[in-house]
Amino acid sequence: MAANNGRALTVAATGTTLVGIRSKGLSISQTPVDVTNDDDAGVRTLLAEPGVRAAEITVAGVSEDEVLLNRVMTAPASQTLITTAVTLPSTLAVPGTVSGDFFISEFSLNGEHDGAAEFSATLMSAGALTYTASATS
Numbered sequence: 001m002a003a004n005n006g007r008a009l010t011v012a013a014t015g016t017t018l019v020g021i022r023s024k025g026l027s028i029s030q031t032p033v034d035v036t037n038d039d040d041a042g043v044r045t046l047l048a049e050p051g052v053r054a055a056e057i058t059v060a061g062v063s064e065d066e067v068l069l070n071r072v073m074t075a076p077a078s079q080t081l082i083t084t085a086v087t088l089p090s091t092l093a094v095p096g097t098v099s100g101d102f103f104i105s106e107f108s109l110n111g112e113h114d115g116a117a118e119f120s121a122t123l124m125s126a127g128a129l130t131y132t133a134s135a136t137s
Helices: 066-080
Strands: 010-013 021-031 052-063 081-088 097-111 117-124 129-131
Touching: 010 021, 021 081, 052 097
Parallel strands: none
Antiparallel strands: 010 081, 021 052, 052 117, 081 097, 097 117, 097 129
């Protein structure tokens, strides 16, 4: 299997690639629904369809870009959703883009790094996700 370049994983908010990000991650989960009852003889039974599908994006980095910091810092206060897309590297088995509306659930401004603000943020999905395969898949 080919190695993946972490720089190829990008995060964009409302069509603009976020810059200054040092680390980023995408987690997709499906929470099962346990329907076990006495007739199952003590063996757990799960519905075939998950109860909750969710995604979470985490980012951290250093930025001198006041526009980016302002956008991220004001979104939680205004309780607005931002359309976010994560581009998966072409070296993965399923390259493409995962996109949807996300709520900034956490934002932290951690101090300074050589004159630039260090930040981290967690974005939680709020609605259906869309996966678009890249032209190379």
